[in-house]
Amino acid sequence: MVKLSKENISPYIIGTMRLGSWGSKLSTAAYEAFIEGCLDLDLIDFDHADIYGDYTTEEDFGKVLKTRPDLRDKMRITTKCGIQMMAKNRPEHQLKSYNLSKAHIKASVERSLKNLHTDRLDVLLLHRPDYLLDPHEIAEAFSDLKEEGKVLAFGVSNFSVSQFDLLNSVTPLVTNQVEISLLQRNAFEDGTLDQCLKSGCIPSAWSPLGGGALFQDSDDARLSSIQRVLGKLSKKYGLMPDQLLYAWLRKHPAGIVPVLGTSKLERIKAAHKALDVSITKEEWYMLWEAAIGTEVA
Numbered sequence: 001m002v003k004l005s006k007e008n009i010s011p012y013i014i015g016t017m018r019l020g021s022w023g024s025k026l027s028t029a030a031y032e033a034f035i036e037g038c039l040d041l042d043l044i045d046f047d048h049a050d051i052y053g054d055y056t057t058e059e060d061f062g063k064v065l066k067t068r069p070d071l072r073d074k075m076r077i078t079t080k081c082g083i084q085m086m087a088k089n090r091p092e093h094q095l096k097s098y099n100l101s102k103a104h105i106k107a108s109v110e111r112s113l114k115n116l117h118t119d120r121l122d123v124l125l126l127h128r129p130d131y132l133l134d135p136h137e138i139a140e141a142f143s144d145l146k147e148e149g150k151v152l153a154f155g156v157s158n159f160s161v162s163q164f165d166l167l168n169s170v171t172p173l174v175t176n177q178v179e180i181s182l183l184q185r186n187a188f189e190d191g192t193l194d195q196c197l198k199s200g201c202i203p204s205a206w207s208p209l210g211g212g213a214l215f216q217d218s219d220d221a222r223l224s225s226i227q228r229v230l231g232k233l234s235k236k237y238g239l240m241p242d243q244l245l246y247a248w249l250r251k252h253p254a255g256i257v258p259v260l261g262t263s264k265l266e267r268i269k270a271a272h273k274a275l276d277v278s279i280t281k282e283e284w285y286m287l288w289e290a291a292i293g294t295e296v297a
Contacts, residue, residue: 010045011250011275013078013204014038014268015259020053020060024263032064037265039074041272047177047204047259048116049080049127050108054087058115066117077116080127080157081108100130102141109150124151125177129163139171155201161191173201180205180249180256182226182291183213188252196254208249208258209242225290233283242267243274244287250275251284 019026019034026034035046048058058079065072082100086093109124124145126138145151155175156164164176176196180187184207187193196203209215214226230241237244249256260271289295 009202009257010043010076011257012043012246012268012271013045013047013257013259014043015047015206015261016057016061017047017049017052018261019263020057022053022057026060026263028060028063028067031061032068034263034265035061035064035071035075038268039071041268043268043272044075045078045257046075047078048112049083049125050112051080051083051085051087051127054085055089058112062116062118069117072118076122077118078123078125078155079112079116079121080125081105081112082127082130098128098130098132100126100133100138102137102144105138105141106145109145113150120149121151123153123155123174125155125157125175126159126167128158129156129160133163133167135167135170138167142171157206161195164192164195168199168201173199175202175204177204177206177259179207181208181210181214182245182248182287183210185288185291193252193254193256202257203254204257204259205249206259207261209245209261214245215241222291222293225293226287229286229290233279233286237277237279239274239277240270243270243277244279246271247274247277247279248284248287251279251281 018024019031048061050058052058053060081104082098084093084097084099086096109121112121113119142151142154153174154171155173155177156167157177159176164173167173176192178187178192187203193203214223218224230244233244234241246258249258260268262268285296
């Protein structure tokens with residue numbers, strides 16, 4: 001059984017959101033090949049959410065584990081719950097909303113375990129903060145799930161500093177998965193990464209490439225400036241711009257782990273090749289200043 005710790009977490013997390021019906025619509029055989037390719041690179045962390053693919057992607061992924069149970073102990077599975085989304089297979093949902101009640105968390109875990117054909121989740125994340133969340137009720141759910149051996153560790157996604165502190169004060173959290181990129185820099189300034197350093201939790205970054213906007217032709221002066229700096233650094237390091245953007249995130253001492261959203265194994269391999277590259281502090285700030293459009297104060 002592969003356990004989560006700051007020392008052994010993969011340098012990248014493999015995101016599954018675009019593998020199924022929300023993206024590449026991989027066949028079971030293609031899923032299996034993709035999973036094995038990632039494991040061959042020692043990228044063992046796979047990130048799910050119950051809602052992905054309109055509540056179908058966990059089940060698609062689980063079809064591989066049903067026929068290849070030998071793969072389960074070679075990987076870590078993270079999934080998320082808490083968003084109630086309208087979908088054909090969730091007719092009881094009348095609108096999109098959040099639900100972090102004890103009953104919903106436990107029911108979501110049971111369904112994810114069934115869909116993924118596994119007896120435990122390595123990490124469970126609360127996908128979005130519920131404005132009506134009761135931290136003590138959540139702590140009870142987490143305690144039950146851990147005692148039952150169904151979830152090994154817990155974290156959150158998209159939680160503010162105060163929301164993380166509130167929940168972490170009653171039940172230990174191992175990660176906060178938030179949007180971080182050159183185009184979304186709030187985590188550097190709103191205390192999120194400071195909090196991760198202080199608490200020892202592992203920050204992970206969804207949409208680390210800015211949703212692809214950083215590679216598109218644009219009249220936006222900010223994007224053009226970023227692209228010029230990326231071009232300069234690409235020549236120095238012999239890397240593609242996306243590889244440099246991963247290196248930029250990983251430079252932070254909090255140990256930001258990018259979530260790779262691609263279904264293309266060649267892009268996973270390219271990201272992996274960049275792991276030995278460490279840009280300088282001045283180069284980090286060259287990209288920061290290009291993104292903000294001015295020098296630092």
